Amino acid sequence: MGKLDGKVAIVTASTDGIGYAIAERLAEDGAKVMISSRKQQNVDRAVSNLQKKGYTVSGMVCHVAKKDHRTKMIEQTVKEFGGIDMLVSNAAVNPIFGPILDATEEAWNKIFEVNVAATFFLIKEAVPYIEERGGGSIVIVSSIGGFAPSELMGPYSISKTALFGMTKALVPQLATKNIRVNCIAPGVIMTKFSEALWKNEYSKEFKERIPMKRFAEPNECAGITSFLLSSDASYMTGETIVIAGGLPSRM
Template sequence: MARKLLGKVAIVTASTDGIGFAIARRLGQDGAKVMISSRKQENVDHAVQTLKKEHLDVEGVVCHVGKTSDRTNLVEKTVERFGGIDILVSNAAVNPYFGPMMKIKEDAWDKIFDINVKATFLLCQETVPHIIKRGSGSIVLVSSIAGYVPLSLLGPYGVSKTALFGLAKAMVPELAQSKIRVNVLAPGIIKTKFSEALWKNEGAYKMALQQIPLGRMAEPEECAGTVSFLASDDSSYITGETILVTGGMTARL
């Protein structure tokens, strides 16, 4: 590995499995000190132990991003343990509703936007002052192909992911003055627990593959290198952009 993030400190939310875990591992492999977080202590402990066995400099803390006290604790513990923050990867998201968009209840709609959009912004807001102290830094928001192309029965989730494109664009002019870059990762169909309804059902799996020119679903690790690139000086002149990791799926707003 190039160790291009040596000396950097990163926070990655929802990073005990799937895409988040793969990102945390890659940032660590590339030299960053990484604070892992998740809603359950046992998941945090397992992820931290796994990565420490790989000789990566990681710590972990429980964080439900929808809770103000948890977000504050995540930031404070990172600064306390590692001395500052250079990189924020906002990966946490929920989808409590699966079905026709017009039948969603208000509480489910609110939960999707509270976690996927509002909490993402508030965590950025709380992290930015610490990144400014370091002189420069990078924020990566994890969106989805669903933000471009609404997936069947996942309409509200897709709208929340579209909102992240707008959130990043809106933050760019202000944060650029502080040398903080803001970019977005939009994964396609990645083989994770979240998408298992697609790849565990043979019919759904075949239909999904028909949409992917590369003819296969991606592994979480195939998103991680892109985030490491966006977090590093290799992308020092890139901000306000969305990088799609979709195997060639067509996407446009």
């Protein structure tokens, strides 16, 4: 018996990196999991890998900034698994890397459309289904950059700061529906998404600034997410947990 037996979860951007590690851990802990990605081949690969391990998972293409994609993913999850108990909003983009004043309006809008607006609307659209099940739990994936905005990832960092505020703002209304919402703020995790941070000429110097003197693996974000979604965290809502090897996390 796993602590998430009988539960159904949606995890966005979950065919690689942090999202995949979270999806795998939730399935390991007994949940039925709907995974997603913007590319069908990524979905097929991830679903195949997880099913080979005996996990109950399904997957579909979902670009979270597209309402019809979000709607289809939610409806398909309900159709296949009977409902939704848990949601992990992990999808994010960062199309620019450089001084903040070099950011274009196009890049700025894309970052906030995917990282902030799509997160909110996905939660809004999933809430009625979670409420139908008697309540549940949501985890938003933010970043240590939301506390200490990066000089070269300014718009992305600001979008992640906004997710801290979103987490807090959602609490009062979701609490009346017996739905908890919490947030995680990973540090530098060794994924394809963050290669610009851990695969460059400055990575050794940056690593020395981390008290634990290393970057993290994706699975180091998975257990804490499963905990937040489970009844073990039944009296936690509106909180952000930092997973950053000891890096400072105050604004």
